[in-house]
Amino acid sequence: MKNTTTTTRHAELRQILTDRRREMQETVQSRIRDVRSDRASEVFDEIELSDADTHGDIEFAVLQMQAETLTRIDAALVQLDAGEYGSCVSCGGEISETRLRALPFAVRCRACEERREQGDVQTRRLAASRAGASLFSDAGRY
Numbered sequence: 001m002k003n004t005t006t007t008t009r010h011a012e013l014r015q016i017l018t019d020r021r022r023e024m025q026e027t028v029q030s031r032i033r034d035v036r037s038d039r040a041s042e043v044f045d046e047i048e049l050s051d052a053d054t055h056g057d058i059e060f061a062v063l064q065m066q067a068e069t070l071t072r073i074d075a076a077l078v079q080l081d082a083g084e085y086g087s088c089v090s091c092g093g094e095i096s097e098t099r100l101r102a103l104p105f106a107v108r109c110r111a112c113e114e115r116r117e118q119g120d121v122q123t124r125r126l127a128a129s130r131a132g133a134s135l136f137s138d139a140g141r142y
Helices: 002-041 046-082 097-102 110-139
Strands: none
Touching: 002 046, 002 097
16 A cells, blocks of 8 residues: 555655646746847847846846756655655655655655755854954954
């Protein structure tokens, strides 16, 4: 029974991953076509050119994030084939199906991801406080 459940779960997760991958690829390709067609026919003054550059930078950042998401989905598909998909890289526990449906390339369970994020916040705070302290210590030299 467990093997059938696992096989069914893997098939459902594979479908979620492949559907998300297809959607993401279509979105990326559409954005690239839109950017190319927009830029090919427009003439700008300086302000419009500045706005277009800013918009282009934002579009590029969004495309870059989507490309990274595609890479993560591809990695998740490789993990699925290896029988390692859905296991938390931190604790080894099972990542909930709800989490995988929402974020199919998740590599940590919710609890481990929250701990990691809290650690990141504390690291940034510590770095910021050290940077602030060094600014004040340098002020005494002048």
